[in-house]
Amino acid sequence: MLPRPLIIDCDPGVDDAIALLLAFASPDEFDLLGITTVAGNVPLALTQANARRLCHLAQRTDVPVYAGCPRPLLRPLITAEDIHGSTGLEGVVLPEPTMALQAQHAVAFLMEQCMTAMAPITIAALGPLTNLAVALIQCPAMAKGIDQVVIMGGALGLGNITPAAEFNFYVDPHAAKVVVDAGLPLTILGLDVTHQVVTTAERLAALETLGTPLGQTVAALLRHYGQDDVERHGLAGPPLHDPCVIAYLLCPDLFTGRPMHVDIETEGTLCLGRTVANARPTETLPANAMVIETADAEGVYALLTERLGKL
Numbered sequence: 255m256l257p258r259p260l261i262i263d264c265d266p267g268v269d270d271a272i273a274l275l276l277a278f279a280s281p282d283e284f285d286l287l288g289i290t291t292v293a294g295n296v297p298l299a300l301t302q303a304n305a306r307r308l309c310h311l312a313q314r315t316d317v318p319v320y321a322g323c324p325r326p327l328l329r330p331l332i333t334a335e336d337i338h339g340s341t342g343l344e345g346v347v348l349p350e351p352t353m354a355l356q357a358q359h360a361v362a363f364l365m366e367q368c369m370t371a372m373a374p375i376t377i378a379a380l381g382p383l384t385n386l387a388v389a390l391i392q393c394p395a396m397a398k399g400i401d402q403v404v405i406m407g408g409a410l411g412l413g414n415i416t417p418a419a420e421f422n423f424y425v426d427p428h429a430a431k432v433v434v435d436a437g438l439p440l441t442i443l444g445l446d447v448t449h450q451v452v453t454t455a456e457r458l459a460a461l462e463t464l465g466t467p468l469g470q471t472v473a474a475l476l477r478h479y480g481q482d483d484v485e486r487h488g489l490a491g492p493p494l495h496d497p498c499v500i501a502y503l504l505c506p507d508l509f510t511g512r513p514m515h516v517d518i519e520t521e522g523t524l525c526l527g528r529t530v531a532n533a534r535p536t537e538t539l540p541a542n543a544m545v546i547e548t549a550d551a552e553g554v555y556a557l558l559t560e561r562l563g564k565l
């Protein structure tokens with residue numbers, strides 16, 4: 255199999271960082287065309303710098319990093335320093351990046367790549383969907399160059415930033431609606447599935463005993479991350495949201511899902527950013543996404559540990 259052309263759109267962010275490292279550690283499967291960054295967990299100035307820091311950490315400064323939208327389409331930016339720390343990578347101190355940030359805007363990069371793709375591109379969307387939504391509004395024809403979009407976002411059950419909404423879809427609900435309405439081949443991994451993939455003490459220990467500097471860094475990141483979710487949702491450990499997208503692309507058989515019609519609430523207060531899914535699509539409400547519902551958590555961590563051990 256030829257490596258899959260891949261663009262990762264993200265807001266690093268601790269779990270984005272683990273997702274990027276998993277992708278870096280899988281060069282046989284991914285031709286990583288670029289990393290586009292967006293404001294989300296922390297402001298854009300930090301997400302783009304953190305993406306470059308992680309390229310250095312993984313010795314993958316060959317992968318170009320682009321800065322995208324510094325705020326949502328309509329709503330004011332909200333960030334999550336309480337979860338990811340003031341730097342966005344709480345638990346570790348990575349050197350200032352020396353690799354250049356690309357001058358091209360992330361939205362222009364997304365449009366250009368999808369319009370000129372020799373082989374259809376997979377987009378892994380790990381943050382608020384502002385960049386992808388702006389690109390699709392400006393250049394709907396870019397859809398012809400997209401193989402699939404795999405998104406970490408949404409929740410059929412309880413939210414995490416509000417009782418009704420998951421963070422990525424809440425930060426920019428209008429962008430999420432543009433993307434789910436765009437007619438693209440979508441796969442959505444929401445909290446319902448990422449809350450099944452939690453970092454238990456045993457799984458953390460397996461990463462620590464990798465005995466590599468990278469294993470230590472990942473363990474340090476995970477040791478600090480996501481405790482709020484443990485208490486809020488009564489989980490056995492912090493959930494590993496974004497890496498589930500990369501694990502799905504590497505080993506889809508670790509997951510199961512159903513085609514559904516998905517819409518996003520863009521009005522109101524209580525339910526703003528809510529994922530509204532219909533598991534019985536009809537002619538008038540056809541399925542527009544594969545919604546992932548289960549994960550083999552042991553398999554995901556075994557994959558993550560095995561790959562990081564090679565990096």
Ligand code: RIB
Pocket residue numbers: 265267268269270294295380381382406414420421422495496
């Ligand atoms: O709700 C979890 C998602 O929001 C993850 O992508 C996390 O990085 C934050 O962006």
Ligand code: CA
Pocket residue numbers: 264265266267269270294295380381496
């Ligand atoms: Ca993210």
